[in-house]
Amino acid sequence: MALLKYTLLRLGLLAVTAGVLYLVGVRGWLLLLLAFLISGLVSIFALNRARDDVSVSLATRRETINDRLEQPSAEDEPDRETDR
Secondary structure (H helix, E strand, O other), X not given: OHHHHHHHHHHHHHHHHHHHHHHHOOOHHHHHHHHHHHHHHHHHHHOHHHHHHHHHXXXXXXXXXXXXXXXXXXXXXXXXXXXX
16 A cells, blocks of 8 residues: 555656646656656655655565465475375
8 A cells, every 4th residue: 555655646746747847838758858857856855754654565565475485384284194
């Protein structure tokens, strides 16, 4: 959920930046280039907390997956009936 929130915030920031640049009179490829560049720079500072939330969420998810992989499953245990 944190990743979705961060992505939506980034897209919103891009849209706002592009809108402001459009109102100023920037058009075409320059509009897209400047919008991506400026919104990227602003997001470094403005979306710091959201980015931290994403990294915590991803680290927690990775730990959960690693814990599941390390736990032995019923398939990993030898069959006692066939060992006799």
